[in-house]
Amino acid sequence: MNVSLLRVLLLSVLTLLFCQKVFASVVVNGTRIIYPAESREVTVKLDNLGDSPSLVQAWVDDGDVNQTADNSDAPFFLTPPVSRVESGRSQTLRILFTGTSLPSDQESVFWLNVLEVPPSPESATGSENYLQVAFRSRLKLFYRPKGLSGNANNAPALLRWRLVDDRLQVENPSDYHISFTEIRALTDQSEVILDDKGLMIAPKQTMEFVVPRSAERLRFITVNDYGGRVQHETRLDS
Structure with a gap:
């Protein structure tokens, strides 16, 4: 068998074996967020269901999946933007609208991003190779003006x-x-x-x-x- 082909097959098998054991530990409660215009803030709860702590970064984007916490211009302030969530514990994110003008006669949609970075393996040393996977969740965030018609x-x-x-x-x-x-x-x-x-x-x-x-x-x-x-x-x- 061709050596290059053998390497590709071996890498594919190892990847499949690894992927079967990879799951996100931090779970976002809910599948969407409704932000009524009359609310001072809305909260989102995160639960760490894993066996180890995770570092979580959160931000809101305006629909561009390539936006990051550093370059997003969505009119929302989120706190805490970065947090460590211990195993078996929860973290509450507070989302606040910054008051930027948005249409008053219809909903506007944005996206909440939650990026989970698990800790490095305790057994890892500078001479060892390991794969660290970060999980990113995106949930729709609907800004809902007051007085819209219907339901x-x-x-x-x-x-x-x-x-x-x-x-x-x-x-x-x-x-x-x-x-x-x-x-x-x-x-x-x-x-x-x-x-x-x-x-x-x-x-x-x-x-x-x-x-x-x-x-x-x-x-x-x-x-x-x-x-x-x-x-x-x-x-x-x-």
Whole structure:
């Protein structure tokens, strides 16, 4: 066998073996954060379920996954930005809005980042090699102005779906962001997945999908304020 190929196979096997033992220790309570405009702050709880302490860094970005704590310009202040969470203990993050002007007639969305860096192995020395893995979680943070019309959990029922030839248009007339876990077009004999990557449609936004001409119904799952998944089904009209 080629030596280079053997090395690649060996590295792949070692990687798989290692990955089976790698899990994030610090868990963020909840799957999304709602920040009402009238609140002075919101809090997020972190739990360290691992057997050793972890160093945690947290920050908010405006949707750019490449933003870091050093270059983010999101209008939020977070404390503590860096903390050590002991095994079996919890840490509460406080998120405060800095007062930067945001739209008052619809939600704005940002992302909370929680980066966990586990400690170096106690047995490690300067002459030993070891792999240290950092885990990063990103949760949606919705800034919700006071006085928006309707209710966020009822917004999916307001979506306007319309077939135009082989195109499916969906319009969000509400003031709220709507997150999907999947969207399926249904025919008499089959189901076609239109999206299963966690699509989100913004307030007043319109999106399009390619669908079979024979599609008659639509089934989609949305996520509510509590992180629960809600299934919906509707007929498609031209």
